Amino acid sequence: MATPHVRKGDTRHRIQDVALSLFAEQGYEKTSLREIAEHLDVTKAALYYHFKTKEDILISIVDDLARPVDELIDWAEGQPRTLATKQEILRRYSETLWGAAELFRFMQENQATVRELSIGETFKSKIQALGELLKEPEYSMTDQVRCITALFSMHAGMFAMQSIEGDPDDKRAAILEVAQGLIADAHRDAHRGQTDTP
Incomplete structure (x- = not known):
């Protein structure tokens, strides 16, 4: 098993790092509080x-790592519903996804849990909120x-790209390009024949 990346100092964050690494590696159900304590070299009482x-x-991990998504939703709700805004939503969401890659790996591999x-x-409510900010009522099905x-191509891309050789930044850029292309296609179709610019 890979050695988890553990932040120094803050005990709460160290617990989160070790627990998430164990949850992702061996599954939520198979990880005990005792095992988390042992990896931290602390007693269960301290945990x-x-x-x-x-x-x-x-829940604490999701709350901490989901905060940027909440901030993104708040920001996007105050922006004009243009193609540029929608592509910026995806760009910022890409940063959040890659910053919380271990959490999303856990969620992908422990879907039943x-x-x-x-x-x-x-998580579902946040994705729905982002989806509503990307589509418009007048869009075709x-x-x-x-x-x-x-949105989901960004999630799937994170995992699909693990088996493809290449620079991580190039992979992330390619995934974002595909996602932004889908939004551009939707915008183009909805505004075909109109003089409105993005």
């Missing part, structure tokens, strides 16, 4: 001081699908 359950740890826990609904697919 309990910060978190009472594994779900408490996971995620659905059962409260984090599943939390095909173009609405393009907008939603743009």
Whole structure:
């Protein structure tokens, strides 16, 4: 198993780092609080001081890493609904995704657990909010699908690219280009024949 990246100093963050690494590597169900404590070289009592359950740890991780998504949604809601805004939403979301790659790897590999826990609904509501900011009521069904697919192509791309050789920044740029292309196609189709510029 890969050695988890652990932040120094803040015990709460160290617990989150170790727990998330273990959850991603061996599964949420197979990881115990005792094992997390052992990897941190602390007692279970010390762990309990910060978190009472594994779900408490996971919820805290999602809350911390989801904060940039909330900030993105707040920002986007105050912007004009132009193609440029939508492509900027995707660019910023790309940064958030890659900054929380370990969390999304865990969610991808533990989908049944995620659905059962409260984090599943939390994540779903954020994706729905982003989707609403990307599509428009007047878009055709095909173009609405393009907008939603743009988001999910970024998730899928993160995992698909793990098996492809290449520079991580180039991979991220390629995934973003595909997602932004889908949004551009939807915008173009919806405004075909109009003089409105993006």
